Amino acid sequence: MEFLGSLDPILLARIQFAFTVSFHIIFPAFTIGLASWLAVVEGCWLKTKKPVYKEIYKLWVKIFAVAFGLGVVSGVVMSFQFGTNWSVFSDRTGNVLGPLLAYEVLTAFFLEGSFLGIMLFGWGRVSDKMHFVSTVVVAIGTLFSAFWILAANSWMHTPQGFEMRGDGILYPLNWLEIVFNPSFPYRLAHMVTGAYLTTAFTVGGIGAWYIWRKKFKAHGKVMLGMAMIMAVFVAPLQLVIGDMHGLNTLEHQPAKIAAMEGNWEHERAMPLTVFAIPDEEAETNHMALEIPKLGSFVLTHDWEGEVPTLKEFAKQDRPPVTPVFYAFRVMVGIGMLMILTGVIALILHFRKKLFDTKWFLFWCMALTPSGFVAILAGWFVTEIGRQPWVAYGIIRTSEAASPVLGEYVALSLMAFIVAYTIIFGSGTYYILRLLAKGPNTDEAPLGVHQKKDGKLKGAKT
Amino acid sequence: MFSFEGFLDLPLIWGGLLAIAIFLYVILDGFDLGVGILYPFAPSDDCRSRAMNSVAPFWDGNETWLVLGGGGMFAAFPMAYAIIMPALYVPIILMLVFLIFRGIAFELRFKATGIGRKFWDYSFHFGSLGAAVFQGLILGGFIQGISVEGRSFAGGAFDWLTAFSMMTALGVVTGYALLGATWLNMKTTDKTQIWARKCADYLLIFVGFFMGLVCLWVPFLDAELHQRWFQAPFIYYVWPIPLITGALYAGLIVSLMREKEVAPFLFSIGLFVMGYIGLAISLWPYIVPHTVTIDQAAAAPESLSLMLIGAVIMLPVILSYTAYCYYVFRGKAGHEPLY
Numbered sequence: 001m002e003f004l005g006s007l008d009p010i011l012l013a014r015i016q017f018a019f020t021v022s023f024h025i026i027f028p029a030f031t032i033g034l035a036s037w038l039a040v041v042e043g044c045w046l047k048t049k050k051p052v053y054k055e056i057y058k059l060w061v062k063i064f065a066v067a068f069g070l071g072v073v074s075g076v077v078m079s080f081q082f083g084t085n086w087s088v089f090s091d092r093t094g095n096v097l098g099p100l101l102a103y104e105v106l107t108a109f110f111l112e113g114s115f116l117g118i119m120l121f122g123w124g125r126v127s128d129k130m131h132f133v134s135t136v137v138v139a140i141g142t143l144f145s146a147f148w149i150l151a152a153n154s155w156m157h158t159p160q161g162f163e164m165r166g167d168g169i170l171y172p173l174n175w176l177e178i179v180f181n182p183s184f185p186y187r188l189a190h191m192v193t194g195a196y197l198t199t200a201f202t203v204g205g206i207g208a209w210y211i212w213r214k215k216f217k218a219h220g221k222v223m224l225g226m227a228m229i230m231a232v233f234v235a236p237l238q239l240v241i242g243d244m245h246g247l248n249t250l251e252h253q254p255a256k257i258a259a260m261e262g263n264w265e266h267e268r269a270m271p272l273t274v275f276a277i278p279d280e281e282a283e284t285n286h287m288a289l290e291i292p293k294l295g296s297f298v299l300t301h302d303w304e305g306e307v308p309t310l311k312e313f314a315k316q317d318r319p320p321v322t323p324v325f326y327a328f329r330v331m332v333g334i335g336m337l338m339i340l341t342g343v344i345a346l347i348l349h350f351r352k353k354l355f356d357t358k359w360f361l362f363w364c365m366a367l368t369p370s371g372f373v374a375i376l377a378g379w380f381v382t383e384i385g386r387q388p389w390v391a392y393g394i395i396r397t398s399e400a401a402s403p404v405l406g407e408y409v410a411l412s413l414m415a416f417i418v419a420y421t422i423i424f425g426s427g428t429y430y431i432l433r434l435l436a437k438g439p440n441t442d443e444a445p446l447g448v449h450q451k452k453d454g455k456l457k458g459a460k461t
Numbered sequence: 462m463f464s465f466e467g468f469l470d471l472p473l474i475w476g477g478l479l480a481i482a483i484f485l486y487v488i489l490d491g492f493d494l495g496v497g498i499l500y501p502f503a504p505s506d507d508c509r510s511r512a513m514n515s516v517a518p519f520w521d522g523n524e525t526w527l528v529l530g531g532g533g534m535f536a537a538f539p540m541a542y543a544i545i546m547p548a549l550y551v552p553i554i555l556m557l558v559f560l561i562f563r564g565i566a567f568e569l570r571f572k573a574t575g576i577g578r579k580f581w582d583y584s585f586h587f588g589s590l591g592a593a594v595f596q597g598l599i600l601g602g603f604i605q606g607i608s609v610e611g612r613s614f615a616g617g618a619f620d621w622l623t624a625f626s627m628m629t630a631l632g633v634v635t636g637y638a639l640l641g642a643t644w645l646n647m648k649t650t651d652k653t654q655i656w657a658r659k660c661a662d663y664l665l666i667f668v669g670f671f672m673g674l675v676c677l678w679v680p681f682l683d684a685e686l687h688q689r690w691f692q693a694p695f696i697y698y699v700w701p702i703p704l705i706t707g708a709l710y711a712g713l714i715v716s717l718m719r720e721k722e723v724a725p726f727l728f729s730i731g732l733f734v735m736g737y738i739g740l741a742i743s744l745w746p747y748i749v750p751h752t753v754t755i756d757q758a759a760a761a762p763e764s765l766s767l768m769l770i771g772a773v774i775m776l777p778v779i780l781s782y783t784a785y786c787y788y789v790f791r792g793k794a795g796h797e798p799l800y
Contacts, residue, residue, distance in 0.1 A: 062572075069568035072521055073561040079531040080553055083546025090546075091612055094539020095761040099768045102536035105529045106775040113525040114779075114786045117518035125789050171761045173462060402547040403613055412554040419558045423565045430572045 009406040010398055013085040016413040018383075020077055022376055023420050027071030029375045032146055032192065033199025034064050035139035037226070038119075042132050052218050055439035059219075060203070063431050065120050070427050072113070074420070085409065089390055089400035096162050096170050096178055097152050104148035111141035146192055154184035156391050157382070158252045164394065182252055186245035187382075193238045194378065197338060198371025200230035205368025206435055208361040216438045221355055224364065228354065231342035238335060243298075249385075250299055253392060254308030255317065256385030259324040261295055262288075263309050270295035270307045275329070278321045283311060319387040327380035334374035341367060465769065466762035475537040475765055476748065476755040478772055482533055484737050486526035488640070488730055493520050495641020497563055497589020498634060499660055501582070508653040509582065510571075515648040515794035517567050522783055524564065536768055540612055541748040541758035548607045548614040549599050549621055556595035563588025590634065597633030601626025604740065605682055606751040625678060632671035636733065639664040643726040646717075648794050661717055661725060669710060672736060676703065679743050683751060686743050699742060706735040 038060060045053035079101075082090045118126060118134040126134070161177030162170045172178060204227025210220030250257045257263075262273045264283050272294035276285035296305040310318055341363065348354040390397040465471060493516040503509045535542045546553060566585035573581055602621025609615055642664055645657035680690040689695045709731040716724035746754045759765060 066568045066572075068521070069565050072524060073564040076524060076528055076531075076560060076564075077557045079528045079535075080546060080557060082535060083531070083542045084550050084553055087543035087547050087613065090535055091539050091543035094535055094542065095764045098532075098536030098539055098760055099764050099771075101532045102529075102768050103771050105525065105532045106771050106779070109525045109528055110522065110775075110779040110783070113521035113523075114782050116521050117786050118789055121518045122789060172763050172767075175462070175763075175767055402543075402550070403615075404547050404550050405618065408550055408618055412550070415554060415558050419561050423561060426569055426577075427565065430569055434572065 007406040007410055009404060009409050010401045012406055012409040012413060013401045013404075014397065016085060016409060016416065017081060019413065019420075020074065020081060020416055022379070023424065024071065024074040024078055025375065025379060026372055027067050027074065028142070028145070029191075029195045029198055029372070030067050030202070031064060031071055032142040032195035033197075034060065034067065034203075035135070035142045036196065037199055037203065038064060039132070039135045039139045040226075042135050046128060046132055051441075052222055055441055056219050056222060059434065059439040061120060062434055065116070066427050066431055066434075068112075068116060070423060073423070077416070083402075084412075085402050085404065086390075086400050087402040089395060092168055092395060092400075093170050093391060096159075096172050097155065099172075099175075100148050100152040100155070100179065104145055104152075108141045108145035108148065112138050112145065115141070143192065146195075147188060150188045150191055151179045151181070151184050154187045155179075155181045157181075157187075157386055158183040159391050159394055170394070183245075183248050186241065186248045189241045190238070190245045190378075191375075193234060193241055194371070194375050197230060197234055197238060198375055200227040200234070201338065201341075201364075201367050201371045202369070203227050204231070205365050208364035209435075210438065211355055212358070212361045212365070216441075219439050224355065227364075228342065228345035228349070231338055232346050233342075235335070235338040235342045239339060242332075242335065247299070249382075250308070253385065255310070255313050255319060256324065256382070257299070258308045258310045258312070259319045259321045259385055260328040260381060261299075261307070262321060262325045263295065263307060265309050265311050266295075266307065267309055268296065268306050269293045269304050270299070272298065276325070278325050280321050316388065319385045324381055324385045327377040327384070331374050331377040331381060334370050334377070337367065337370065338374075462763050463766060464762040465766045469769075471762055471765040471769070472538075472755045472759035474769065475533075475759065476746075478776075479530070479533050479537055480737075480741060482526055483530045484734075486523070486530050487737070488733055489519070489523040489526055491637045491733070492516070492640040492644040492726075493523055494563075494589045494593050495637035495639065496645060497585050497641070498593060498638045499641050499645070499657075500586045500589070502656075502660070504652055504656050508649075508656065511649050511653050511794050512645055513567065513570065513585070515645060518786065518790045520564065520567055522786065524560070527560075537760055537765060538748055538755065538758040539760055541753060543612065544607060544609055544614045544749050544753065544758075545603065548616060549602055551618055552595045552598045552602065552621060556592050556599065559588045559591030559595065561588070563592060593634045593637045594630050597630030598622065598626045600633060601629035604629070604679065604744065604750055607749050609749060609752045625682070628671065628674060628678070632668075632675055635664055635667040635671055636736075639668050640726070640729050640733070643729045647722050647726045650793050658717060658720065665710075665714060665717070668732070672706070672732070675736070676739065679740070689742065702735060702739055702742075706732065706739075709735060 038057060041053050041057045041060070044050075045057060115134040115137045118131065119138055122131050122134060155178055158181045160181050161174040162172055164170050204224050207220040207223025207225075207227060210216040211224060246257070246260075249260075261270065262276050262278050262285050263270050264285070269292070271290035271292045273285065274289045274291065276288035276290075278285050293303045296307055297303050299305060299307055310321065344360060344363075345354060348357055348360060354360070386392055388396050388398065390400045496512050496516050500509060500512055503512055531542075534545070562584045566581040566588060570578060570581040570585065598621060601623065605621075605623060605625050607614060607616060608620065639661060642657045642661035646654055646661060649657065680687045690699060709728050713725055713728035713732065716728060744750055746756070748755045748758050
């Protein structure tokens with residue numbers, strides 16, 4: 001315990017929050033995309049009555065259930081963690097952020113939690129139309145949830161519409177300004193699009209696997225085909241949204257942009273640094289691979305444009321450069337791969353070889369988890385890039401933590417690591433097993449329900 | 462900016478809404494945690510499947526009330542949230558870890574076989590039991606009071622662990638188990654039902670004992686509380702509470718003896734309602750017992766007003782579709798995987 005007691009409680013609390021929220025975000029990101037996609041698939045089934053759609057739905061809804069369950073259990077943790085580890089932050093910002101989170105619970109969580117039951121277990125107990133409505137409602141719930149939580153998160157990046165009184169507590173002045181703060185529309189669009197792409201590449205990768213295995217080929221084609229539509233149209237759109245989000249960050253959080261670009265001192269005509277090893281001690285980059293002036297052009301649409309530099313900011317006001325710099329390149333790199341995938345898919349489609357090109361199937365399989373990596377990398381950029389502030393320019397992270405001793409934070413961190421490792425490991429294992437088993441193709445004929453009298457087959461009365 | 466402060470007592474309304482949210486959590490997750498507590502004692506694997514099926518469609522929605530309790534306290538009483546969460550840090554973290562293992566067991570148990578299935582069975586049971594124990598410890602630690610300086614917690618990490626909180630933990634575990642047993646009595650048939658009824662018979666005794674003990678103990682935690690329960694003029698208002706509780710308890714015994722299906726569950730809920738009202742009377746007007754009142758801890762009136770609009774519109778909607786989901790899954794639970 002002595003060793004644990006000597007640890008810095010703020011650093012530990014940050015690691016704990018980073019760990020639990022990173023773990024958590026994987027699942028909502030996946031379920032946001034999956035819910036909307038499942039609604040589309042079920043809609044296709046209702047319209048065409050082709051069994052392949054229903055079989056795909058029934059396979060992926062099980063995966064949705066596991067992912068949703070992991071999201072719920074890790075999300076309950078988040079709703080308490082603001083208080084257990086960041087009580088000063090909660091006390092000071094509660095007036096402003098509390099209502100946004102309350103609206104998330106009221107408008108989204110109950111909707112999802114309740115209708116999920118029907119989505120999973122409701123076949124035969126409600127009509128097909130009502131079942132479809134439940135799926136759509138769950139999908140809408142995931143989007144409401146994204147709306148509110150991203151409003152709260154964005155406010156922490158670009159706070160407005162409040163006043164701080166003498167007691168250090170924030171008081172709301174204008175709700176519309178608080179909710180629709182400057183970075184919110186961009187962050188919401190960027191995240192939801194990211195979630196859709198993540199799901200598309202996961203589903204597409206599994207579809208490619210089915211085609212390659214020559215088992216469930218029909219299902220694989222639907223899955224890969226739908227995913228590639230997303231890659232063709234949405235991946236390039238994401239580039240545009242990401243660019244707009246970046247320009248918004250340039251305006252409101254220049255230090256973050258300087259860290260993303262690894263720009264120590266180019267006030268004008270900044271190069272675009274493709275790769276480098278940032279050195280925060282020496283305030284310079286090693287082994288930099290640069291394209292002259294392109295950085296300024298991307299950010300300001302002017303080759304000589306003026307850009308923020310890290311040296312403008314005092315050392316204690318700079319975010320950690322290295323993780324932001326690398327995470328940004330990982331995110332953008334994956335985004336580019338996704339766009340490239342769309343282009344290749346389009347070419348193969350017009351040559352009528354989309355489903356028969358082996359190397360492309362492998363390519364898609366390899367990209368199955370790429371969206372998750374990109375989403376985590378993106379969140380690392382924006383969250384680490386906000387440091388040293390928890391609410392940008394108002395409250396420093398170092399002032400926000402709870403009066404809890406370091407050893408307890410360390411022990412609870414360990415408990416979460418152990419618990420999450422076990423459930424994440426098993427969750428992934430069962431998801432992979434379900435996917436390997438594939439869709440159930442020998443079900444009762446379509447449209448025939450189990451008994452409608454409220455009893456399941458096999459239930460004794 | 463708008464505020465209803467002028468004509469509404471917002472902290473009072475929000476205190477009431479938060480109390481109702483937490484109460485709904487206690488009842489709703491109470492019965493599914495209770496099913497988990499009784500789970501390994503079921504006579505067969507088939508019974509266990511039925512028990513789990515009977516709660517599987519509801520647990521997500523039920524646990525959302527806990528998020529509303531946590532999130533609602535953050536939103537409506539940020540100062541209380543900032544004091545209580547660090548004060549009860551250890552039991553809250555442990556409760557969450559247990560809830561993780563319990564919740565995910567629903568999704569994974571039916572997908573596993575052999576040893577995997579055993580693991581998730583235990584995960585469900587110990588997760589439910591552990592969550593109930595720590596909720597009981599949280600309740601006890603909360604009732605007995607929290608030391609506060611300024612706007613933050615100023616006590617030790619294990620202040621909550623006392624003889625009183627251990628007793629409330631036993632009370633919560635047996636109370637949840639009773640809710641679970643009467644739920645199963647309502648939602649299952651044959652062997653499972655007979656077993657559930659037998660569990661309820663035993664649990665009755667324990668629940669009666671612990672409720673009596675808490676009733677006797679709480680008034681002696683604090684002089685003011687003593688006055689509130691035993692002296693005029695308060696006693697004229699509070700005397701019906703033990704009386705109604707006694708009547709509900711008798712009703713529970715009779716309905717179990719007559720092998721009723723729905724009534725025992727309703728009577729058990731009734732006992733929880735009375736216990737909860739009793740605690741509410743004891744704690745009023747504090748949100749951090751004996752130190753911070755709801756007025757002191759309340760969020761800004763503008764924040765409470767905005768949320769009130771949402772709550773007034775959304776709570777009836779939530780309650781009606783929750784009711785709809787319970788209606789869809791009415792009747793007895795089967796033993797097959799539901800997917």
